[in-house]
Amino acid sequence: xxxxxxxxxxxxxxxxxxxxxxxxxxxxxxxxxxxxxxxxxxxxxxxxxxxxxxxxxxxxxxxxxxxxxxxxxxxxxxxxxxxxxxxxxxxxxxxxxxxxxxxxxxxxxxxxxxxxxxxxxxxxxxxxxxxxxxxxxxxxxxxxxxxxxxxxxxxxxxxxxxxxxxxxxxxxxxxxxxxxxxxxxxxxxxxxxxxxxxxxxxxxxxxxxxxxxxxxxxxxxxxxxxxxxxxxxxxxxxxxxxxxxxxxxxxxxxxxxxxxxxxxxxxxxxxxxxxxxxxxxxxxxxxxxxxxxxxxxxxxxxxxxxxxxxxxxxxxxxxxxxxxxxxxxxxxxxxxxxxxxxxxxxxxxxxxxxxxxxxxxxxxxxxx
Amino acid sequence: xxxxxxxxxxxxxxxxxxxxxxxxxxxxxxxxxxxxxxxxxxxxxxxxxxxxxxxxxxxxxxxxxxxxxxxxxxxxxxxxxxxxxxxxxxxxxxxxxxxxxxxxxxxxxxxxxxxxxxxxxxxxxxxxxxxxxxxxxxxxxxxxxxxx
Numbered sequence: 348x349x350x351x352x353x354x355x356x357x358x359x360x361x362x363x364x365x366x367x368x369x370x371x372x373x374x375x376x377x378x379x380x381x382x383x384x385x386x387x388x389x390x391x392x393x394x395x396x397x398x399x400x401x402x403x404x405x406x407x408x409x410x411x412x413x414x415x416x417x418x419x420x421x422x423x424x425x426x427x428x429x430x431x432x433x434x435x436x437x438x439x440x441x442x443x444x445x446x447x448x449x450x451x452x453x454x455x456x457x458x459x460x461x462x463x464x465x466x467x468x469x470x471x472x473x474x475x476x477x478x479x480x481x482x483x484x485x486x487x488x489x490x491x492x493x494x495x496x497x498x499x500x501x502x503x504x505x506x507x508x509x510x511x512x513x514x515x516x517x518x519x520x521x522x523x524x525x526x527x528x529x530x531x532x533x534x535x536x537x538x539x540x541x542x543x544x545x546x547x548x549x550x551x552x553x554x555x556x557x558x559x560x561x562x563x564x565x566x567x568x569x570x571x572x573x574x575x576x577x578x579x580x581x582x583x584x585x586x587x588x589x590x591x592x593x594x595x596x597x598x599x600x601x602x603x604x605x606x607x608x609x610x611x612x613x614x615x616x617x618x619x620x621x622x623x624x625x626x627x628x629x630x631x632x633x634x635x636x637x638x639x640x641x642x643x644x645x646x647x648x649x650x651x652x653x654x655x656x657x658x659x660x661x662x663x664x665x666x667x668x669x670x671x672x673x674x675x676x677x678x679x680x681x682x683x684x685x686x687x688x689x690x691x692x693x694x695x696x697x698x699x700x701x702x703x704x705x706x707x708x709x710x711x712x713x714x715x
Numbered sequence: 716x717x718x719x720x721x722x723x724x725x726x727x728x729x730x731x732x733x734x735x736x737x738x739x740x741x742x743x744x745x746x747x748x749x750x751x752x753x754x755x756x757x758x759x760x761x762x763x764x765x766x767x768x769x770x771x772x773x774x775x776x777x778x779x780x781x782x783x784x785x786x787x788x789x790x791x792x793x794x795x796x797x798x799x800x801x802x803x804x805x806x807x808x809x810x811x812x813x814x815x816x817x818x819x820x821x822x823x824x825x826x827x828x829x830x831x832x833x834x835x836x837x838x839x840x841x842x843x844x845x846x847x848x849x850x851x852x853x854x855x856x857x858x859x860x861x862x863x
Contacts, residue, residue, distance in 0.1 A: 410787075411787035412762035412787065492785045505787075508788035612764070643807070643809075672759070674863055
């Protein structure tokens with residue numbers, strides 16, 4: 348039967364139809380409850396494969412397993428009207444407001460023809476990057492889960508699964524309020540504000556930076572949704588939430604719009620110290636800030652800065668991406684492998700120097 | 716034995732998608748873990764969260780959640796049960812699920828109905844072996860251990 352079904356899809360002149368949803372700007376809790384409801388509806392087959400676009404009131408969104416105390420400046424959030432919420436997807440904390448456009452896919456895994464989660468993420472991100480290219484930016488997929496333009500992140504992504512149903516979501520930066528992001532998130536940036544801002548701008552970009560004019564929301568949605576539909580060989584039809592989804596949404600909202608959901612994962616900030624080290628080399632000064640997971644002995648986030656000359660310029664940002672979630676014991680071989688794979692001009696800085704710099708930052712961290 | 720490099724253990728019980736394995740314990744509890752297929756599909760597992768001991772988990776409500784890469788999702792539950800214990804070694808080092816999926820159990824649970832009732836919705840033995848191998852072939856899954 349499976350073979351017959353595949354042949355029908357291949358020979359049919361009418362591609363499968365996915366639903367296109369635009370749920371506008373909503374509170375974070377409502378958006379998270381819709382994530383849960385639409386994924387459950389897809390899993391129980393009461394809703395079709397769907398592409399959804401969405402917007403947020405100002406909010407700080409934790410990854411599913413993250414702790415608010417470790418990731419966010421909660422005092423700043425409370426004082427500045429930034430709502431704290433928890434995603435159902437994995438990954439790191441992000442700041443969202445009207446300057447970002449959210450995009451999401453809800454699909455049955457079998458419609459994608461891929462088994463492994465990393466392959467699924469790559470296929471979806473590559474399709475979204477193709478759509479962004481059509482807006483006039485040189486967007487590319489960067490493993491594991493980013494879409495970037497010349498080393499700067501333009502769209503971060505993450506997913507959730509429930510049986511055969513998948514939800515994959517990304518955030519497209521239309522504009523980027525770097526100061527706000529640095530205030531909301533406890534990221535291992537420099538303490539000096541101007542350096543931190545410059546450093547953040549080296550890593551993150553937006554359509555406003557890349558294009559003379561940011562396209563209208565409706566034009567971005569049309570281009571992105573068409574690219575995603577093309578990548579999966581489907582056509583799209585605008586739709587609304589169905590009655591089953593509305594019922595699931597109302598039940599999910601009761602659970603999610605509640606402090607038990609948002610603060611239910613609690614880990615002490617002391618379990619995730621931020622440490623730093625700095626060294627002078629012939630080519631300049633290199634500094635590293637590391638957010639470290641003490642119980643798991645993993646690098647959670649590494650942030651290089653300084654005035655060293657390294658070409659290509661994006662090298663250190665790509666290394667930061669490679670080092671995310673790496674066990675400290677595997678850090679040296681990861682750095683060596685990274686440099687062995689590419690041509691880098693680094694004026695006297697060796698991979699071993701970088702390994703030693705990271706080790707120097709961690710020298711006072713206790714070993715469990 | 717193996718299919719496409721995915722280890723199968725005949726003495727265990729499985730859901731019909733071979734996402735989880737279940738082992739019957741002498742004290743009437745059941746031990747739940749992830750199969751070699753599941754840990755391969757998931758990739759490097761970075762977080763595991765098990766519901767608190769004493770929590771009632773009906774069918775469809777997960778015993779545990781995992782996160783790999785930036786994917787989060789449930790370790791599915793297919794019979795009504797109460798959580799008795801989480802494997803603290805796995806909570807501390809979720810990566811164990813990638814290294815030794817059949818030793819690194821996730822939770823011990825007690826079925827709300829009888830053990831026989833819980834096991835009746837699972838598959839085991841030759842039927843399980845056949846289904847397990849079919850899934851690896853159908854989805855072209857080749858297992859790899861130890862994603863770190």
